[in-house]
Amino acid sequence: MEYNFREVENKWRKFWAESKTFAAIDESDKPKYYVLDMFPYPSGSGLHVGHPLGYIASDIFSRYKRLKGYNVLHPMGYDSFGLPAEQYAIQTGQHPKITTEQNIARYRDQLDKIGFSFDWDREVRTSSPEYYKWTQWIFKQLFNAYYDYDQDKAVALDELIAKLEVEGNVNINACTDHEETFSADQWNAFSDKEKEQILQNYRLAYLADSWVNWCPALGTVLANDEVVNGVSERGGHPVEQKLMRQWSMRIKAYAERLLTGLETVDWTDSIKDQQRNWIGKSQGASVFFQIESSNDKIEVFTTRPDTIYGVSFMVLAPEHPLVAEITTDEYKSEVEAYVKQAGLKSERDRQADVKNISGQFTGAYAVHPFNGEKVQIWIGDYVLASYGTGAVMAVPCGDQRDWDFATHFNIPIINIFKDIDVSEAAYTEKDAVIANSDFLNDLPAKKAIKLAIYEIEKRGFGKGKTQYRLRDAVFSRQRYWGEPFPVYYTDEIPQVVGDDQLPITLPEVDKYLPTEDGEPPLARAEKSAWNQFFGDRMEYNTMPGWAGSSWYFLRYMDPKNDSEFVAKDKVEYWQNVDLYIGGSEHATGHLLYSRFWTKFLYDMDYIPFEEPFQKMINQGMILGRSSFVYRVKGENKYVSFGLKEQYDTTPLHVDINLVENDILDIEAFKNLKNSAVDSSSIAEFILEDGKYICGHEVEKMSKSKWNVQTPDDLVEKFGADTLRMYEMFLGPLEQSKPWDTSGINGVHNFLRKFWRLFHDREGNVIIDQGAPSKDALKSLHKTIKKIEDDLERFAFNTGVSNFMICVNELNDQKCNNKEILEQLVILMSPYAPHICEELWVKLGNKAGTLSYAEFPKYNEEHLKEANYHYPVSFNGKMRFKLELPTELTPKEIEAEVLAQEQAQKWLEGKDPKKVIVVPGKIVNIVV
RNA sequence: GCCUGGGUGGCGGAAUUGGUAGACGCGCUGGAUUCAAAAUCCAGUUUCUUCGGGAGUGCGGGUUCGAUUCCCGCCCCAGGUACCA
Structure with a gap:
């Protein structure tokens, strides 16, 4: 009987499913091992051969670990909320739930055929109410918590309120956007609404007016990691900045721990670096510059306080709140024109236009805190309103952008580096010696930084500061197919619903589009369509895609638990993921957010570990081999690959299923209906050797490139x-x-x-x-x-x-x-x-x-040989092999080798200079 | 520009701590079997060669008895990131 794989595979697939061979047990004497794949979004096009690559590897490893005596947890599920199903719903009116279920069924069928050892009893779907009940519950925990820097962890908000009632916020050291101080008496006198407005500045999940990435084409806001090169990651639509009232996550509070935690996980340097850059820690000082003849001060952040004597001007972002105030009458019209012009430019244009130096003098001056000299104040769009304080002290000798700006506008450049020429470019290395700088003279930069901060603090001009690039993450989306918030409004004060009211299920709507007043789709829902309705109205936004995926690895441990998101004894048994396999494209999205939520849940004492994924492997992309036909421009004529140089042609992707060994099936091609190519039956073909030869190229596997190969x-x-x-x-x-x-x-x-x-x-x-x-x-x-x-x-x-x-x-x-x-x-x-x-x-x-x-x-005994074939090299080149007993000493080996006739041939009568013998490895003779 | 990977036959790739470069597979060539084909099996396949041997892991140097592996300088490719003060 020949190997009949169909029969064999069907038989065992059925056997494994029926006998639940791979069900994991939640307690065991065996050591545990948790192998996880990044769960897929079930798209309409199904799996192609690139998707299961990581799943196959993790499955092999899971099976290996079982054989090695481990109790293995190897689950699978679906990240089933998302845009494509909703876009399809908008077009067809079909409920995204139905589309999603169909897609999941297709995925499951495809996955089953490959023979994965998943424990399917633990399957999770982020879009099922049983699952998102707990996503909502975690949101509530974040809403009811703040970050206390003294304890360096998240703490229940009740503790904060208790302190505010007794001592106000003067001694509170928390991550907050609230600047003003107030006493206990003041706090107690605030109305509920005022109190809530202040508390929003402390909550880890909070509602605030913030500048967000608004994508008009998708009709929703996007997180920073969902915007790539100024356009939306999905669909490539333009994105603009808009001030909107949005839910955000105070991930900033965890910046430092997200950074240090990277040292404890076994990930690639590339991903760790991407996260480090995204968090963007920089250390330096914030310094206040008094504005001349004004009570206002400009706060700047600098990483080089040692170069403070090199300041020859200051630059504010055009959006800086002080701009209008300080501008003198003389420069008013120019400044207003510049601000307006900068405002018209999108974020993307501003970034693309790096080489174009622009700016405008305001007519105002600041006073240098150390030497009292007048410093010109400019505005310029190379200073970003969203980073630091939106203002810089410009040191043209030590910063290339400042140097370019100074040179362009003829502003003096003060050199404060000893024996360094700054006439051609700024000197940005930190190895210079400071000169021309009073108390900092003759100090190397690194020491000067410390001393400068010390002096700045002593004289009260500012203080040492650590700045992070990481910004809080926008957490609401104006879409239908996502988790509803467990939130309602009374008098526009957000309130969370009780735990016993969860989940708030997605209400039915008549259309999946925004309302006419621009409210999100959920605003269309009738009061009766909500399973719970409180206050004046429910929250209309839904949560972003990363909400459900930030904690799914925990739910697999206890997928059916109706009273907790995961039972404590189960999470204590399974701990964190030992091996995580998935794509590296989630470096600054999912992988950062799930670390954030894990740390939060750890702080609140729900789980016993701080990092979700101990070891991670990022599988590479499988590229497709695309085939091309060449259409003569302006004609319905296709020319074969070898002859295309004789015509002016446009290359067009052709479905690889119509091509074999680069030869096109012309009849099938002619009969094609929905291809990227318009090929009616009257198309003409210019052949070579009676065949149409296609061109080819290796590129990303995608539906639009017609190069998709399915595993089926x-x-x-x-x-x-x-x-x-x-x-x-x-x-x-x-x-x-x-x-x-x-x-x-x-x-x-x-x-x-x-x-x-x-x-x-x-x-x-x-x-x-x-x-x-x-x-x-x-x-x-x-x-x-x-x-x-x-x-x-x-x-x-x-x-x-x-x-x-x-x-x-x-x-x-x-x-x-x-x-x-x-x-x-x-x-x-x-x-x-x-x-x-x-x-x-x-x-x-x-x-x-x-x-x-x-x-x-493994038993070494079986590999032991009486003899070994020694490769004998002369000057490092292998010349011949010699079989010798393994127990010979190096001396004996040397003698045996030199006695060989072949050795004499290579020695050419000379004496060997040196003979190197590595027993069991090699003999090398130096001539 | 910066950060992280990578560059080895016609192709995918192997060589784990410096020790026989090209394992394994594809493709190709020749042969066996067969009426024929498929399948299977055998032999060969880095390159040049005057058949002695020479060259060879992106390029140029270096360390070493010995370098795909370590060090220095450069080139190219992929991914990420970009006025972050």
Whole structure:
């Protein structure tokens, strides 16, 4: 019987599902291991071969860990709230719930075919009320908490209120936007509304008017990480700045801990660096500059207080609140014109226009705090209102942007660096010695920074300060298909609903569009459409995509719990994720937000760890191979690849299913209806050798490029085990690589060869029950060692090669020994689980016991050889090999080698200068 | 510009601490089997060569008995980021 993968795979797929082979148990004497994949958004186009790459790797690792005696948690679910389903709903009127359910069913079907060992009883969907009940509950916890810097953790808001009632906010050291101080008496005299307005400045989830990224095309605000190069990440629509009342998350409070926590996790440097840059910590000082003949002061932030004597002007952002106030009458019209012009430019234009230096003098002067000199005050759009204080002290000798600005406007450049020429460019390194700077003279910059801060604080001009680039994250979206907030309004004061009222379910609406007054879609819901309705109205916004994904890894531990988001004993058993596999594109989104929520839940004592994902591997992208046809411009004529240079053509993507070995199926192409190409039957084709040859290019796999390869076709043709092994065989997991199916035959043939080790020509199982041969033991144990080492360092690709080598060797040895094959079956089962289950039973084992068998133990004894083939090199070049007993001493080896006739040939009669012998490795002779 | 990876045959890639460069697979060439094809099996496949051997892991140097691996300088590719004071 030949290897019938369809029969074998169907059988075991069914067996695993029915006997719940991979159900994880919440308590065990075994050590636990938690392997997690980034859960997918179930899109309408289904999975392509790039998606399961990471899932296959994590599945192999999960199966390996089970064999190694671990209690493995390996769940899967769906990040099922999101824009595409809603866009589809707007177009068709179909409820996004229905679209989402259909897509999930398709995903599940595709995932099942690949033979993953997920514990499906733990499946979560972020869009199900049973799940988002707890997303709402966590939101409530954030709403009812503030960040206390003295304890350096989040604390219940009740504690803050208790303090405010007794001592006001004077001694409160919290992360807040509230600047003014008030006493206990003042606090107690405030109305409820006033109190709430102040508390909003402390809450970790808060409502505030803030500048947000508004995307008119999507009709919603976006978080900073959802805006790429000034356009929306999804769809590439323009984004503008708008002042809106929005829910935000006070992630800023965690900036420092998000930074230091990175040192405790095993992630790639690239992702850690991206997070570090995103958090953007810089240390320096905030300094106040008195404005001449005014009571106002300008606060600046600088990382180089040591260069304060080099200040020759100041620059405010055009939006800075003091601009209008300080501008003299003489410059009023110019300044107003500049502010207006800067305001018209979008954030994107301003960023794109870096080389264009622009600015305007205000006519006002500040007083240098140390030497009392007059300092011109300018405005310029290279200073951003949103960073620091929106104002800078310009030190042209030490900052290139300031230097460019000074040079452009002919402002004097004061050199405060000893023996450094700043006539051509600023000197930005921190290794200079300070001069011309009174008390800082002759100090190296690093020491001068410390002394400058000390003096600034002593004289009361400012203080040392740490600044972060990280801004609070906007948490509301003006969309339908997301979690409703557990919030209602009374007299426009936001209130959270009681825990026993959760969840607030998504109400039905007549349309998934904003209302005519521009309110979000939920404003369309009738009062009766809400399952709970309180106050004057419910919150109309919904939560962003990252809400549900920020804590889903916790829910898998206890997915059906109706009274807690996760039971304490369960989270204490499973702890954090040991291995997380997913794409690196979530570096500053999901991966930062889930760290933030984890730290918060830790602070509130709900979970026992601070970092969600201990080790992470980012799988590379699988690239598609696109095919192209070349249309002659202005004509319905297509020219073959080799002849396209003779015409003026436009390359167009063509569906790769119509192309085989770069040859286009012209008939199928002509009959195409919904392709990117307009190809009516009257199209003309200019052929070469009677064929139409397509061009090709390697690029991202996507529907729009017509280069998508689905796993379904390949599973159908070669089977899941072949697909799993082939995806791993392509190359290192982390690297991006082109998808090319031509090699898949090789892997499939390997599995057939493996199958044949167990069968005779007629397909009867023939197993030798006797003692294994020495050679077979050697092949097996060599493989055990390699496979284990490779898996421990997540090198899944080399594992496949090693199985091939082993099967080739056993095949040459004509080995069908039970002991050998049984061990090999266990070893290979993480990679090719279906075929291995089948062979495991054929060897006489009980069905279903393979997944929890014992991983083979490597025994060095079997690799020991009496002889070793020494490679003999001359001057580092390998010349010949010599078989020698392994127990020889280096001296004996040297003598043996030099006695060889071949050695004499390479010595050419000379004496060797030196002979290096590394026993068991190499002999090198220096001539 | 800055940060992080990476550059090895026709292709995907291997070489784990400095020790036989090109494992394994694809493709290609030749052969066996077959009426034929598929499948299978065998041999070959970095390159140049006067068949002795020479060169060779992006380029140029260096350390070493020995470098794909370590150090210095450069080039190219991919991803990220960009007036952050």
